[in-house]
Amino acid sequence: MCYETMINEAKEARKKAYTPYSKFKVGAALKTKSGHVYHGCNVENAAYSACNCAERSAIFSAYSNGEREFETLVVVADTDRPVSPCGVCRQVISELCEPNMPIVLTNLNGDVMETTVTDLLPGAFLADDLKSEED
Numbered sequence: 001m002c003y004e005t006m007i008n009e010a011k012e013a014r015k016k017a018y019t020p021y022s023k024f025k026v027g028a029a030l031k032t033k034s035g036h037v038y039h040g041c042n043v044e045n046a047a048y049s050a051c052n053c054a055e056r057s058a059i060f061s062a063y064s065n066g067e068r069e070f071e072t073l074v075v076v077a078d079t080d081r082p083v084s085p086c087g088v089c090r091q092v093i094s095e096l097c098e099p100n101m102p103i104v105l106t107n108l109n110g111d112v113m114e115t116t117v118t119d120l121l122p123g124a125f126l127a128d129d130l131k132s133e134e135d
């Protein structure tokens, strides 16, 4: 499959990044099964732990607009290898996207790595693992 259009969407999203602290801009584009594309960028904060990654921004934006079914997630950054999503994003992606959904990781050099939700986080802790215990 040719991801050129979606990679360009992710690059457009990257331009909107708010990164006064790291100066490291990331863009994400999430396509829904209905064909809509949601942008996500990293949004940083002086309290560093409040920073939000591009991947989660895209997924939360789509969710906030009522979307639940996704086709592809594309991520781009100025990295030597295709950008590698952090552990928190891998966890969120695992819960909110189907296990075999394609994820396309890229960089500004044009390197492209296609992977899947399960390959990004094998053995993810998911809702089915939760049990309630009595105090």
Ligand SMILES: O=c1ccn([C@H]2C[C@H](O)[C@@H](CO)O2)c(=O)[nH]1
Pocket: 019, 022, 024, 025, 026, 041, 042, 043, 044, 051, 052, 053, 054, 055, 075, 083, 084, 085, 086
């Ligand atoms: O896949 C990634 C990796 C990092 N970041 C952001 C978080 C922070 O704002 C900056 C540096 O880690 O890049 C993302 O948005 N996505």
Ligand SMILES: [Zn+2]
Pocket: 053, 054, 055, 056, 085, 086, 087, 088, 089, 090
């Ligand atoms: Zn992340």
